Amino acid sequence: MLHTHLFGSDDPAAPTVLALHGLTGHGRRWGRLADLLPGVRMIAPDLLGHGHSPWEPPWGVADNVAAVAATLNEHHRGDRPVVVVAHSFGSAVAIALAHARPDLVAGLVLLDPAQGLNPTQARVYAELSQAHWGHPDAESAVAAKRSEGWSQVADEILADEVEHHLAPGGPGVVWRVSAPAVATAWSEMARPFRLPPEGLPTHVVVADRVNPPFVRPEFLTACAADRPTTVTVHHVDAEHMVPFLAPDVCARLVRDLVDACLR
Numbered sequence: 001m002l003h004t005h006l007f008g009s010d011d012p013a014a015p016t017v018l019a020l021h022g023l024t025g026h027g028r029r030w031g032r033l034a035d036l037l038p039g040v041r042m043i044a045p046d047l048l049g050h051g052h053s054p055w056e057p058p059w060g061v062a063d064n065v066a067a068v069a070a071t072l073n074e075h076h077r078g079d080r081p082v083v084v085v086a087h088s089f090g091s092a093v094a095i096a097l098a099h100a101r102p103d104l105v106a107g108l109v110l111l112d113p114a115q116g117l118n119p120t121q122a123r124v125y126a127e128l129s130q131a132h133w134g135h136p137d138a139e140s141a142v143a144a145k146r147s148e149g150w151s152q153v154a155d156e157i158l159a160d161e162v163e164h165h166l167a168p169g170g171p172g173v174v175w176r177v178s179a180p181a182v183a184t185a186w187s188e189m190a191r192p193f194r195l196p197p198e199g200l201p202t203h204v205v206v207a208d209r210v211n212p213p214f215v216r217p218e219f220l221t222a223c224a225a226d227r228p229t230t231v232t233v234h235h236v237d238a239e240h241m242v243p244f245l246a247p248d249v250c251a252r253l254v255r256d257l258v259d260a261c262l263r
Contacts, residue, residue, distance in 0.1 A: 002045035002071045003027070003052035007034030009041045012077040019044040020068065022088030022114070023185050023249035024177045026051035027164055032157075033085070033243055036251035040258060043082075045071045047093065049181025051165070052147045059181040061188045064093045065100050073102055081106040083257045085250065087243055088114045088214065089185050095194050107201040107257035111242040111250060115216040116193025117186075121212060125225060126186035133179050138162050141173055149210065149240035155246055161257020193219045195227055201261060203253040205246070209239045 005027040017040050019030040027044035027085035028051070034042040046053040047064050076082060081104050091113030098105040105201070135141040142158050150158065167176045172218040193216060202222065206215045223231040234253070238245040 001074060002047070004043060004045040004075055005030065006075065007042040007044065008037060009219060010038055011041070013037075013257045014041045016041045016043060016071060016076055016078060016080075016082045017258065018042075018068070018084045018094075019084045019092050020084065020086040020090030021047065021050070022086075022090050023182060023189075024050070024175055025087070025090075026176070028164055029243065030085075032052075033247055033250055033254070036247060037254060037258075040254075041077070043072065043075045044124045045249045047090065049178035049184075051176055054110070055178045055181065055183075057180065059178070060231045061092050061096050061191075061247050062100075065097045066203065068093065068097055069101050069104060080262060083109065083253050083254060083261060085106045085109040085111065086113070087111040088240065089189060092194075094188060095196055098197050098200055099194065102197060102200075104263035105200065107203075108196055108252060109203045109250065109253045109257060110196075112207040112210065112214050112240050112252055113204065113219075114189050115191070116211070116216045116219055117189045117214065119190040122186045122190035124164055126183045129186070134172060134174045136172040139171060141166055141175065152239055153241055153244045192262060193222075194263070195219075195222055196231060198227065199230060202258055203257070204231060204233045205242055205249065205253070206233060207238050207240050207245075208235050208240050209237065212239050214240065 026046045029042040049055050049059045084094045091110040092115040165176050166173050236246040
């Protein structure tokens with residue numbers, strides 16, 4: 001069972017949102033978005049190999065799908081499907097969950113989804129992550145984050161990351177994530193992209209300051225050609241950490257699907 005953070009309403013009749021973090025993240029990050037969604041119950045697990053969830057392999061997308069489905073069975077109080085909001089690698093898990101368990105998913109909000117990546121680039125990212133895994137101290141860990149798409153993230157958010165997601169290890173400190181699980185995720189994101197299931201309402205948010213982009217042009221072209229009535233694409237002038245950098249946009253899109261699908 002995944003370690004799971006629960007936010008928002010305790011009302012059993014409240015609409016439920018499942019929130020899936022990105023690579024090297026954790027479910028606690030979604031608390032700020034939950035604050036912008038009054039009346040909603042949010043279920044936010046740590047994915048496999050992340051945070052306080054199990055670190056034993058396997059860590060692939062399909063394994064995360066199975067674990068997330070089991071987590072929903074444990075924590076979802078209603079019998080209606082849920083809206084899923086997902087960031088980066090979490091979006092690949094969300095799309096796979098929607099295909100594997102269409103009974104569980106009412107709609108998707110995909111924040112800078114990372115899938116169908118260029119294999120060479122994915123290998124470079126994987127190798128860099130392994131080569132620079134640990135940090136001498138918290139200040140060095142924060143500086144590394146700032147150089148990895150976090151330059152615009154507020155200081156208090158990074159301070160919260162340090163308090164709750166940084167642990168002793170390596171040469172000094174490490175983020176609370178399994179290094180082999182991270183390498184596995186980069187491999188998974190290099191697989192061919194998948195479209196959301198046909199007929200499933202989906203919002204895709206593209207972070208325009210990411211270069212090379214995680215949201216591949218081929219994915220957007222396929223969405224326009226094959227899912228023209230159900231996939232809506234939005235652009236934000238931000239780096240990759242969309243949940244922190246465009247929270248109002250994220251909350252509006254989640255609320256849009258909650259109101260359309262779950263009320």
